[in-house]
Amino acid sequence: MYDFIVKLSDKIDSSVRYQKIKSFFRSLLDDVSYPYKKYFDIFMIILIVLSIAILVLSKSGRVPQWLVEFDLYFVTAIFALEYLLRVWVNQDSYSYNVSSESEQSYSERFWNMVRSKLRYMVSLPALIDLIAIFPKFRIIRLLKLYHYMHGASSLFNALLKKRFEFIFLGYMLLGVTFTLGSIFYLLEFGINEALGSYLDAIYWAMVTISTVGYGDISPVTVLGKVVSMFGIIFGIAMISFVTSTMVSAFSQRFDELRNQDSIKDVHKMHNVVLINGYGHMGATIARKLRIHHTFEPVFIENDESKSKMAMEEGYKVIQADGSSAKLIGTLYQRGNIAAMLTLSSSDIDNIYFILNAKSVQSDSVVYARMNQVELRPQYKATKVDGLVETYEVVDGKAFNYLKKHCQEEKKPIFFFGYTHKSKHICNMLKDEGIEATIYVIEDESFEAAKSDGFTDVTLIDKKSSDVPEIEEGIVVCAMDDETFNVYYTITLRANGFRDEIVALSDTKEDNRKLLLAGVSMIFDMYEESASQFVEMIETNAREAEK
Numbered sequence: 001m002y003d004f005i006v007k008l009s010d011k012i013d014s015s016v017r018y019q020k021i022k023s024f025f026r027s028l029l030d031d032v033s034y035p036y037k038k039y040f041d042i043f044m045i046i047l048i049v050l051s052i053a054i055l056v057l058s059k060s061g062r063v064p065q066w067l068v069e070f071d072l073y074f075v076t077a078i079f080a081l082e083y084l085l086r087v088w089v090n091q092d093s094y095s096y097n098v099s100s101e102s103e104q105s106y107s108e109r110f111w112n113m114v115r116s117k118l119r120y121m122v123s124l125p126a127l128i129d130l131i132a133i134f135p136k137f138r139i140i141r142l143l144k145l146y147h148y149m150h151g152a153s154s155l156f157n158a159l160l161k162k163r164f165e166f167i168f169l170g171y172m173l174l175g176v177t178f179t180l181g182s183i184f185y186l187l188e189f190g191i192n193e194a195l196g197s198y199l200d201a202i203y204w205a206m207v208t209i210s211t212v213g214y215g216d217i218s219p220v221t222v223l224g225k226v227v228s229m230f231g232i233i234f235g236i237a238m239i240s241f242v243t244s245t246m247v248s249a250f251s252q253r254f255d256e257l258r259n260q261d262s263i264k265d266v267h268k269m270h271n272v273v274l275i276n277g278y279g280h281m282g283a284t285i286a287r288k289l290r291i292h293h294t295f296e297p298v299f300i301e302n303d304e305s306k307s308k309m310a311m312e313e314g315y316k317v318i319q320a321d322g323s324s325a326k327l328i329g330t331l332y333q334r335g336n337i338a339a340m341l342t343l344s345s346s347d348i349d350n351i352y353f354i355l356n357a358k359s360v361q362s363d364s365v366v367y368a369r370m371n372q373v374e375l376r377p378q379y380k381a382t383k384v385d386g387l388v389e390t391y392e393v394v395d396g397k398a399f400n401y402l403k404k405h406c407q408e409e410k411k412p413i414f415f416f417g418y419t420h421k422s423k424h425i426c427n428m429l430k431d432e433g434i435e436a437t438i439y440v441i442e443d444e445s446f447e448a449a450k451s452d453g454f455t456d457v458t459l460i461d462k463k464s465s466d467v468p469e470i471e472e473g474i475v476v477c478a479m480d481d482e483t484f485n486v487y488y489t490i491t492l493r494a495n496g497f498r499d500e501i502v503a504l505s506d507t508k509e510d511n512r513k514l515l516l517a518g519v520s521m522i523f524d525m526y527e528e529s530a531s532q533f534v535e536m537i538e539t540n541a542r543e544a545e546k
Helices: 002-013 016-030 037-058 065-089 093-100 106-121 124-133 135-148 150-160 163-188 198-209 222-268 280-292 304-312 325-331 347-360 373-381 390-409 423-431 443-451 482-494 508-517 525-545
Strands: 272-276 296-300 316-318 337-342 366-370 386-389 413-416 436-440 457-459 474-477 501-505 521-524
Touching (some): 016 065, 037 065, 037 135, 065 135, 106 124, 124 135, 150 163, 163 198, 198 222, 222 325, 280 525, 325 347, 337 347, 366 373, 366 525, 386 525, 390 423, 390 474, 390 501, 390 521, 423 436, 436 443, 443 457, 474 482, 482 508
Parallel strands (some): 272 337, 337 366, 413 436, 413 474, 436 457, 474 501, 501 521
16 A cells, blocks of 8 residues: 555656646745745735634624625635645655655655654644634634744744743743742732632732732732742843843844845846955945946945945945855846955955855856965966956056156155065066165064065164155155054155155055145055956956847
């Protein structure tokens, strides 16, 4: 018999038409993104509200008999049919049989199928659906709104994630209620006229712990009053515990719902550029994309404070981990993603993001910020579509600017700082036969400049207010600490220096200070890098149109 049932199940479930019908009802019942589900949900909500209204009004005898019969027969039949459909679509026995075909006998596979159905049927939502079918329990139909109001079901799921806390709370509440009730009964029975039974004592304990305090039963003995005080204190603590647990659960779920709404908004956009990580560079790129009015920037940021900053700037933000394969797959469902950018200061994070994106969507266009040039082979191995080495972009423009001015005006070049901002430029100038004078404030920088072959290197005391006297030339401020760049600039100007002062900046906040201090030209690492990212995005879009 088991052999026949399992084989028949295989034959039916393997039917393409059967699977299409089953897929339709599964989507109608469970898939929030299915376009027809919202109409089905509205229909079921109307039936529930109508059924409860008929139940309430029937108590006063003001409801026509035909409306009562409509509720008893038609509405009940709809709920019964829905319950059967939910049991049916809960699992595909064919897919289960195929996965276990070589491992289990027919009888084992049959009972596993039955157990899987029974497991669903004894779940709380299924039990509610079953009980709600019977007209005598029509009031239970209100709980079925869980299925049709997505927000309510989401909050219920959030509470389910905290089930350990609520189970612990339930055990504690049960134990304390019976303990206090029992003590109160022993102390007050026969003395307190309002206390007529043990059930009254349990009732009093529950009312006291919940801090409701109806007042119909109150202690009359001294010890009874002491027990009441302990019950009130415990009740306050319990309420605080429940409140904090629920707030924590709802807060997490609200973030998920907000992300779902953001993803739906992204699906409605055109030419979306996903930017993994909100920061100065990401904000600069987004600003440039907005100016062009062709692409719509969307940030993926896991940090709550950065997400809020991005939203305050008016950008669409998905607060989530950008390396989530599920998130990338969901965002690519509508095919409206023009490109993805990963801009983390960690090359490992960027490489992981690229690999994840390419594994989910092989034809995705991904551009990345490269922080260490030595890792270029690793980036290339990920099949990234484009790389921007932040300092290399600025170095090229700054080098050409300094070389031109030096050759045309025949003036020397002075660098304040031999740092990650200026090392490459100094070496490029040296290779062109242009010697620069370098001032540093750190021993490590002094030794690094000397070891790189520079002879005119001076170590100055950073604690001293004195600044080297320079009458003419081109000054380049490239200290790591922008405070020193501002100070040296304003001091040189105060001492009468009138020639060019160039700043190599990687902080947007200090650019205004540098300009006010007297800097003639700022090479902003993020501004230049952002322009290169935007250029790559636009170039890819033009090529895709051809």
